[in-house]
Amino acid sequence: MSLNKGFMVVVDISGYTTFIRAHSRTKKPSLFRKVIEKINDGHGEHIISDLLETVINELEGTLTINKLEGDAALFYAIPADPTDFSKNLIRKLENSIDIFNKRINELLFIQACPCIPCNEIVNLRLKCFVHYGDFLIKKVSRFKEIAGENVIILHRLMKNSIPRNEYILFTQEAAKVSAIDELKNVEIRTEKLDDFGKMQVHVHYPFAEEFKVQKPSVFVRLKNFVPMRRYFSNKKTEDKLKEKLSFQ
Numbered sequence: 001m002s003l004n005k006g007f008m009v010v011v012d013i014s015g016y017t018t019f020i021r022a023h024s025r026t027k028k029p030s031l032f033r034k035v036i037e038k039i040n041d042g043h044g045e046h047i048i049s050d051l052l053e054t055v056i057n058e059l060e061g062t063l064t065i066n067k068l069e070g071d072a073a074l075f076y077a078i079p080a081d082p083t084d085f086s087k088n089l090i091r092k093l094e095n096s097i098d099i100f101n102k103r104i105n106e107l108l109f110i111q112a113c114p115c116i117p118c119n120e121i122v123n124l125r126l127k128c129f130v131h132y133g134d135f136l137i138k139k140v141s142r143f144k145e146i147a148g149e150n151v152i153i154l155h156r157l158m159k160n161s162i163p164r165n166e167y168i169l170f171t172q173e174a175a176k177v178s179a180i181d182e183l184k185n186v187e188i189r190t191e192k193l194d195d196f197g198k199m200q201v202h203v204h205y206p207f208a209e210e211f212k213v214q215k216p217s218v219f220v221r222l223k224n225f226v227p228m229r230r231y232f233s234n235k236k237t238e239d240k241l242k243e244k245l246s247f248q
C-alpha cells in the first residue's frame with residue numbers, strides 16, 4: 001500500500017439509469033414487448049461498453065485506468081507538475097466529450113432496433129469529475145485499486161444538483177492546481193455532499209449547447225436493420241471490456 005498525491009478522475013455516462021427505469025416502467029409488458037426484449041437482450045450494456053471503450057482509448061496514456069464501475073470509469077495520474085499536466089488533461093477531457101458525441105452520431109443506425117436502450121442512445125451524455133489530493137494504491141489480488149477519503153468524495157460528487165448532463169467538474173483542490181483560468185463557460189457553485197457537507201466546485205461546460213439529434217424516419221429504420229443486427233452480432237459486455245483492459 002502506498003500513499004500518493006495526484007489527480008483522480010471519473011467519467012460517467014448519464015442516461016443509463018433511464019434505461020433501467022424505462023425497462024421497469026411497464027409493470028405488465030405485452031407479449032410483443034417481451035419478445036422484443038428477449039431478442040435485444042444486452043443492447044444497453046453493449047452500447048455503454050462501446051462508448052466507455054471509446055472514451056478510455058482517448059484518455060489512456062494521459063490517465064491510468066483503475067476501475068470500471070458500470071456506466072462509469074475511474075482513472076488517476078500522479079504528475080510531477082500538476083499545473084502543466086492539467087493543460088493536457090483538460091484538453092483530453094474536452095476531446096473525450098467530443099468523441100463521445102461523435103460516436104453516438106455514428107451509432108444512430110441502431111435506432112432501427114425497437115428496444116428502449118437503442119432508441120435512448122440520443123439521450124446519452126458524458127460527465128467528467130476531477131479531484132486532486134492524496135490517495136492510497138492498494139493491491140487487491142493481482143490488481144491495484146485506488147482508495148481513501150478523496151476517492152469517496154469524488155464518487156459522492158456524482159450525485160449533485162447540476163441541471164445539465166455534459167460538463168467537466170473540478171473540485172476546489174483540483175481547480176487550485178489546474179490551468180482552468182483560460183477556460184470559458186465555468187460556473188462556480190456549491191454542492192452538498194453526504195457526510196462531507198458543502199463543497200465549492202468549478203463546472204466547465206465545453207459546449208454552449210448540448211448536441212441534438214433527429215429521430216430517424218421509418219424508411220431509415222428499415223434500411224438500417226441489417227447493419228444494426230451486424231453491429232450487435234459481436235456482443236460487447238462490461239466483462240469483455242475488463243478482459244481487454246486486463247482487469248480479469
Ligand SMILES: [Zn+2]
Nearest residue numbers: 043113115118
Ligand atoms: Zn436494441
